[in-house]
Amino acid sequence: MARYTDASCRQCRRENLKLFLKGDRCYSDKCSFERRAYAPGQHGQLKFRKVSDYAVQLREKQKVRRIYGMLEGQFRRSFQAAEQSKGVTGENLLMLLERRLDSALFRLGFASSRAQARQIVRHNHILINGKKVNIPSYMVGVGDVVSLKEKSRANKSIVESLEAVARRGVPTWLELDKDNFKGTVKAMPNRQELTMPIQEQLIVELYSK
DSSP, rough: OOOOOOOOHHHHHTTOOOOOOOOOGSSSTTTTTHHHOOOOOOTTTTOOOOOOOHHHHHHHHHHHHHHHTOHHHHHHHHHHHHHHHSSHHHHHHHHHHHHHHHHHHHHHHHHSSSHHHHHHHHHHHHHTTEEEOOOOTOOTTOOOOOEEOOGGOOOHHHHHHHHHHHOOOOTTTEEEEGGEEEEEEEEEEOGGGSOOOOOOHHHHHHHOO
16 A cells, blocks of 8 residues: 655655644654654745736645645545545534544544554554454544453553643543543544644635635
């Protein structure tokens, strides 16, 4: 399976926004975005005045795609599913991205980043309603119980992530039972709880061209 293998911090610098792709490192003094808050590459520090509408739309799409750690094909399929659903396409897209299993695990605090959450899922640590699921793009639904396998509960990185979850907080559509290493999906995701500066309408405009 294809995946991004370059330095994660370059993505934050490219989007001129801290995307929190490396977990606890993003909150420390080692964060590359804090030390070099300009675009990567030879011309990263140059200032360009004129930016086209297309460039603004493209950057917004790339930003959201990188936040959720998705390749272009995966992201476009998610947009097509959002477009076919009832409601506002842009909001539908963000809610679909939030419902991905890797994103839900990150929100619950089982992982310090979505990349780590994908690894946890791929390595067969996760159960959905008591059944093994190893597909990061699996869509969680209302009433689903996401839990950690018994033998995985001593995993150091997972335990450390759960201890640090208070820093991020758990969204109201999820409920975390930290003592029993499980979480419950209480409702559908809420657009108002997405605090990252995302303008989803720009993505809709880009794909509608």
